[in-house]
Amino acid sequence: MPFPNVRLSNRPLHFIYLCDCSGSMAAQGKMQALNQAIRQSLPGMAEVAEQNPEARVLVRAVRFADGAAWHLAEPTPVQELQWRDLEAGGITAMGEALSLVADALQSPPMEDRALPPVLVLISDGQPTDDFDAGLSRLMREPWAQKAVRLAIAMGHDADLEVLQQFIGPEPARGGKSPRRPLQASNATTLAQYIQWASTAVVGAASMPASRVAQSEESGSNIPLPDLPPTLLDPTDDVGPLVW
Amino acid sequence: MIKAWQSGTSCSVIGAAHRRQGKPCQDASLSCQLGSGPQQLQLLAVSDGHGGSRYWLSDIGSNQACNAVRESVEAALQQTPLSDRDQWLRQLQLELPEAIQQRWLEAVQRDWQQRPESATTPFSSAVYGCTLGFVLLAPQWWGCSGIGDWDLVGISAAGEANLLSEETLQGSHGEATTSLCQADVMVAWRQRAQLQELRASDPLQALVLSTDGIRKSCATDGDFLQLCGQMIALESGDPLKQGLVEITAQGSGDDVSVAIVQRSGPRSTRLALGPAALAIAIVAAGAGGWWWWQQRRPTPSxxxxxxxxxxxxxxxxxxxxxxxxxxxxxxxxxxxxxxxxxxxxxxxxxxxxxxxxxxxxxxxxxxxxxxxxxxxxxxxxxxxxxxxxxxxx
Structure with a gap:
């Protein structure tokens, strides 16, 4: 008997990288490290997606420099993703990047039944455009409010304050929390953060679990997994200070 | 003459994701007849435990929610004539929510006190957190109430399905929902409470009450409504259970529950002639022998x-x-x-x-x-x- 005779479907999980491609990213191999870290994280991300067939992990990427543009515009199943290298050059139009993502998070095209998206902002500097306008535009979108928002600061010139604004309110307790910008000062740490975001966080976001509205359980819409043991303090890097 | 309600049915099935992870089913459901004679009422209920590590006893919470609604409606039935619709609307809006929440809280507190963890950890109702939706079916009316992200769909005699109740949370976040474990949520209960009078010409043929896992398994809300129309054609017991297993496996992976009731009288002709039903009819006609054989097979383990x-x-x-x-x-x-x-x-x-x-x-x-x-x-x-x-x- 053909039941159920309707279109059933797993739930889309949108994972969006927002990558700083300003000129400073060309220095000290930062751009190369970011490209490598993302590329190396893909098999692990695909494995997590395979283990959670109820979620359809779809990856996109925005690059921002003099302006912002989709580097990977089509929501692409992680298993099919071939990472194309980003190139550095220009200034830091982070606000424009946030506006671009805001457009993509409108409903439609976002499906009502999607899982909370994961947004990962990676930057080594300070915004050169109107960051506040971009953030305000982004946070007007309900899907942006629902999103898991993570930020990775590459090197010590990154503007931690704006990255924290992107993530949301800083946790009351000091120290170890992925609800603060994750500071990477070398390629190894960066790769570990990207790996964590694309596996542990994707795994957690793939699980269908309700939460009580307006509860004080956390600032996040999913229970964020712990950082890897070596990265428990986001301000303590592993390995030498390169950036 | 007003068509009578048939006996309802309910079913909960563990989600494909939870089964894989070895977690218990955190949904519960109920369909029962309460009272007797002119004070006979049918109750349908579904409850969805929140899951997740913070709500680690929500499977017990959802079962206790079904117990609490049954006991509370039984008590209300002894004091309120079914003919007093205004009073029953008040029950759905205020008195039953308060009684249910109180009973549920007492039950989960009792459960906690029997646990070894209670020696070191103070009681928190949050660990039992769950939603609850219920429908009351009287001869002259039906009504519903509850809290959380359950859905209620009505199907007309012509086969048309409509969403009769859904949670609309302002500024909701992700998988957020209101919950039985929250205090001061009477407004949320009231928003879901309604009582509808039945008339002889009422087109309502069936009601399908479900937890959010069903709707989130469907590609669109149109598919969800169509699915509800198909579910009422399923026999209760194994066919319904197997159908729910398919829904969670192909869809959200979440636990799924439904409670279904139909009114007596002719089935929808439009549904029978619709494309989906036509396909069913063709398959059934072509595979009649297979179906007969399937019916006689022992129930699969x-x-x-x-x-x-x-x-x-x-x-x-x-x-x-x-x-x-x-x-x-x-x-x-x-x-x-x-x-x-x-x-x-x-x-x-x-x-x-x-x-x-x-x-x-x-x-x-x-x-x-x-x-x-x-x-x-x-x-x-x-x-x-x-x-x-x-x-x-």
Missing amino acids: PIEREVVQLCAAPERIKASLSQRKQQFQQLLQQPKAAEALLKEPERDPLGALIASSAGGSATLQACPPLKAALDAQWRMARKTPEQKAPAQP
């Missing part, structure tokens, strides 16, 4: 059902088994654990299937990909840590 599900979606076999690596190891180290799994296969059908394949899959009635995957996992489990480590250059 939980292990057989598990095999059918996995073989129907071979791409999910590896994911399902690889999350049970520890169970394979445990069964090798403690062969007696297999006895417990096989004794009560309905508690963990996948675990029971794994246990039944411990001696090799050759005798297992299963598709080749499942047999191969089971054998591969056993081979992996038997390897020593040194054998599992990648070769060093």
Whole structure:
């Protein structure tokens, strides 16, 4: 008997990288490290997606420099993703990047039944455009409010304050929390953060679990997994200070 | 003459994701007749435990929610004539929510006091957090109330399905929902309360009450409404259960529950002639003998059902088994654990299937990909840590 005779479907999980491609990213191999870290994280991300067939992990990427543009515009199943290298050059139009993502998070095209998206902002500097306008535009979108928002600061010139604004309110307790910008000062740490975001966080976001509205359980819409043991303090890097 | 309500049915099925992870079903559902004579009322209820580590006893919370609504409605029925609609609307808006929440809180508190954790950790109702939706069916009216992200769909005699109640949370976040474990949520209850009078010409034919896992399994709300229309045509018991298993496996992976009731009288002609139903009719006519034979087959065991599900979606076999690596190891180290799994296969059908394949899959009635995957996992489990480590250059 053909039941159920309707279109059933797993739930889309949108994972969006927002990558700083300003000129400073060309220095000290930062751009190369970011490209490598993302590329190396893909098999692990695909494995997590395979283990959670109820979620359809779809990856996109925005690059921002003099302006912002989709580097990977089509929501692409992680298993099919071939990472194309980003190139550095220009200034830091982070606000424009946030506006671009805001457009993509409108409903439609976002499906009502999607899982909370994961947004990962990676930057080594300070915004050169109107960051506040971009953030305000982004946070007007309900899907942006629902999103898991993570930020990775590459090197010590990154503007931690704006990255924290992107993530949301800083946790009351000091120290170890992925609800603060994750500071990477070398390629190894960066790769570990990207790996964590694309596996542990994707795994957690793939699980269908309700939460009580307006509860004080956390600032996040999913229970964020712990950082890897070596990265428990986001301000303590592993390995030498390169950036 | 107003058409009478038939006996309702309810069913809860563990989500595909929870089954794979060895978690319990956190949904519960109920369909029962309360009172007698002119004070006879039917109750349908569904409850969805929130899941997640913070709500680790929400499977108990959802069962207690169904108990609390049954006891509260029973008590209300002794004091309120069914003919007093205004009073029943007030019951749905105010008195039942308060009574249900109070009973639920007392029940989960009692449960907590019996747990060893209560010696060191103060009670918090949040760990039992769950939603609750319920429908009351009187001869002259029907009404509903509840809290959380349950859905209620009405299906007309013409086969038209409409969403009659859904949660609309302002500024909701992600999978956020209101919950029985929250204090000061009477406004949320009131928003979901309604009482509808039935008339002789009322087109309402059926009501389908469901937890959010069903709607989130459907590609669109149109599919969800169509699915509700199809569900009322299913027989209760195994066909409904099997249907729900398919829904969660192909959809959200969440636990799923429904409670369904129909009114007597002719079934929808439009539904019978609609494209979906027409397809069903063609298949049924062509495969009448097969259907007759299926009806006479003994009910499949939980292990057989598990095999059918996995073989129907071979791409999910590896994911399902690889999350049970520890169970394979445990069964090798403690062969007696297999006895417990096989004794009560309905508690963990996948675990029971794994246990039944411990001696090799050759005798297992299963598709080749499942047999191969089971054998591969056993081979992996038997390897020593040194054998599992990648070769060093």
